[in-house]
Amino acid sequence: MNTLHQSFSVQFTYDVYFSDRLFESTNLTLLEFLKKRHSEGFRKKLFFILDEGVTDSHPGLPEQIKAYFAPISMVDLIPDLHIIPGGEGAKNDPALVDQLIEAVDRYGIDRHSYVIAIGGGSVLDLVGYVAAISHRGIRHIRIPTTVLSQNDSGIGVKNGVNYRGKKNFLGSFAPPVAVFNDAEFLKTLDDRDWRAGISEAIKVALIKDQPFFEWLETNAEKLAARDLDTMQYLIHRCAELHLDHIASGDPFEMGSSRPLDFGHWSAHKLEQLTDFEVRHGEAVAIGIALDSLYSQRLGWLSEADTHRILNLERTLGFSLFHPALDGDGLLKGLNEFREHLGGQLTIMLLKAIGKGVEVHEMDTELIREAIGILKENEIQPA
Numbered sequence: 001m002n003t004l005h006q007s008f009s010v011q012f013t014y015d016v017y018f019s020d021r022l023f024e025s026t027n028l029t030l031l032e033f034l035k036k037r038h039s040e041g042f043r044k045k046l047f048f049i050l051d052e053g054v055t056d057s058h059p060g061l062p063e064q065i066k067a068y069f070a071p072i073s074m075v076d077l078i079p080d081l082h083i084i085p086g087g088e089g090a091k092n093d094p095a096l097v098d099q100l101i102e103a104v105d106r107y108g109i110d111r112h113s114y115v116i117a118i119g120g121g122s123v124l125d126l127v128g129y130v131a132a133i134s135h136r137g138i139r140h141i142r143i144p145t146t147v148l149s150q151n152d153s154g155i156g157v158k159n160g161v162n163y164r165g166k167k168n169f170l171g172s173f174a175p176p177v178a179v180f181n182d183a184e185f186l187k188t189l190d191d192r193d194w195r196a197g198i199s200e201a202i203k204v205a206l207i208k209d210q211p212f213f214e215w216l217e218t219n220a221e222k223l224a225a226r227d228l229d230t231m232q233y234l235i236h237r238c239a240e241l242h243l244d245h246i247a248s249g250d251p252f253e254m255g256s257s258r259p260l261d262f263g264h265w266s267a268h269k270l271e272q273l274t275d276f277e278v279r280h281g282e283a284v285a286i287g288i289a290l291d292s293l294y295s296q297r298l299g300w301l302s303e304a305d306t307h308r309i310l311n312l313e314r315t316l317g318f319s320l321f322h323p324a325l326d327g328d329g330l331l332k333g334l335n336e337f338r339e340h341l342g343g344q345l346t347i348m349l350l351k352a353i354g355k356g357v358e359v360h361e362m363d364t365e366l367i368r369e370a371i372g373i374l375k376e377n378e379i380q381p382a
Helices: 029-040 052-057 061-069 094-106 121-136 147-151 183-188 191-196 198-208 210-224 228-248 264-273 280-297 303-315 332-341 364-376
Strands: 015-019 044-051 075-077 082-084 114-119 139-144 158-163 166-173 178-182 347-352 355-359
Touching: 015 029, 015 228, 029 178, 044 052, 044 061, 044 094, 044 121, 052 061, 052 082, 052 114, 061 075, 082 094, 094 121, 094 158, 114 121, 121 139, 121 147, 121 158, 121 166, 139 147, 147 191, 147 198, 147 228, 147 280, 166 264, 166 332, 178 183, 183 228, 191 198, 191 280, 198 210, 198 228, 198 280, 198 303, 198 347, 198 355, 210 228, 210 303, 264 280, 264 332, 280 303, 280 347, 280 364
Parallel strands: 015 178, 044 075, 044 082, 044 114, 114 139, 139 178
Antiparallel strands: 158 166, 347 355
16 A cells, blocks of 8 residues: 655744733834834735724723834725624624635735734624634734633634634634733723623632632632733733643644633533523533532542632622523533534533543532532522
């Protein structure tokens, strides 16, 4: 038998910048990044796509962006800053994908141009997907504007949209060329979006970093009171842990393991069951509570540590039960979680705070018991 074999690797590198008032004329963070890329010797087009929720909260932002780039000769800013609806609806609307691809074509955005997304995680996911499938890959820059996107989704390598009623059914692995976290955007978040992103910090602390979890416990009241300095530390530490995982793990998910998705098998299904009325971070908080209780029912996680986890979430103002948990609808999420990667069902559970362990099966009766406990101890959203 005659066989040809090929093997090659591709290195991906990108930086996550932490700044404040990114488009102030005196802030050179973004400009210096573009200058480094200008060595290729020709002008680059910049195509901005903005989350409508962000422009509603920062109505002067489009003009500020235009003013920032007006004196810069090394780039061509597309003057039509494209504004699209934000939230999970952005990922549920196939027409938005077509609309953005049409704009990429109309403005002649090529593989040496930059598509720059400013918004929450849903808009970043959508725009990253469009950039990845246009011309087989256009460089994209992310400017996350929520806690959830600054500490988790916006700094990762995944892009996607929802399809056929399933979370992230269509998508790509395409890292950004850079991420710019601007603390100014956090100031105008509503309380739900401020709180929702903290769940991803709890998640990564529980599976990777006990001292970080203890820091969260110590600072929970400050976080609930919207202390910006405390939140900025949370985002930076969470981003650091996330990036470390990407570098050392399986960033393109070629296997069946998704350790960073602790608490997510039920969260993804809960979002769908509530028609996305429950936001992703809120669903993850419930998923963390559910899988922590399940870990306790297995005899792995101590009762004291389980209470610490639930008490932290309640101190932060999370509701830990939703009526959609009742019935068998949620349990369908187990198979959908497996299907998303294929192979074995692989779920992350807890042996202790800071120590995750993977399992390949779950007892549906124990899941129901855990749901029952959450229901008995239901609290109302803060």
